[in-house]
Amino acid sequence: MDEAIKIARSAGILGPSVMGSPHAFDMEVRVGAGAYVCGEETSLLNSLEGKRGIVRAKPPLPALQGLFGKPTVVNNVMSLASIPVIMDRGAQFYRDYGVGRSNGTIPIQLAGNLKHGGLYEAAFGMTLGQLVNEIGGGTISGRPVKAVQVGGPLGAYFPPSLFDTVFDYEAFTAAGGLIGHAGIVVFDDTVDMLKQARFAMEFCAVESCGKCTPCRIGSTRGVETADKIARGIEPEKNRQLLADLCNTMKFGSLCALGGFTPYPVMSAMTHFPEDFAPTPLVEAAE
Ligand code: SF4
Incomplete structure (x- = not known):
């Protein structure tokens, strides 16, 4: 990206006078520190402002009040990368795919x-x-x-x-x-889908920005509940608890990190129920 920007600047496409016109337009790359949640637009804006990467409640939408409180358009690279071919070949060309x-x-x-x-x-x-x-x-x-x-x-x-x-x-x-x-x-077929569900909850617990309760607390409770199922502790009750937890996270989380973690967990439970039914152990009597 840095190299491409350098080329565009030396070709007069970026800079104080784009292609000799009175319009100024420039780009720069800001590298994040690796937090998954900083892919969420408001968290990204906080990070760009030099603050902790924590999600902002919406409204206001970034388009009205974004970076440093100014109207800001946020798009991902995948969307931006589709623009050149549309500009070059036209919308219909793109639509035909x-x-x-x-x-x-x-x-x-x-x-x-x-x-x-x-x-x-x-x-x-x-x-x-x-x-x-x-x-x-x-x-x-x-x-x-x-x-x-x-x-x-x-x-x-x-x-x-x-x-x-x-x-x-x-x-x-x-x-x-x-x-x-x-x-x-x-x-x-060697994968254990209960372990995969646990991994999703653990990922959410590690990457959660901590702003809202369903994601911050729910993901940790999710890891614990998956562990109980794996150990055969009241599996029926804990499967129900895990499903309830997913429901709360899906509909109660502020952003997609907590809101989407239920996708891997619930799909694993729905499509691979046999992996969520380990042989009950002695602890089942606890
Ligand atoms: S769901 Fe809530 S706690 Fe989790 S990352 Fe989003 S805002 Fe932060």
């Missing part, structure tokens, strides 16, 4: 237990199964796929029975998931 209301292409990151992991750009409209088996080449371990997490660490897990799901925003929402940043992580 994709399916339904999901227009254009998306950079998809194939990762995890896959033969051909990597970064691929594809039009919306392939099925999840095509992405995993045809582009990704199936598991590198040679074992059957058990679960695929789509959308990042807060994305839902999909079993192979949902491989017909079309990779677009609407179909994934309807299937109880999300496209998110289009990261796809594949797991074979």
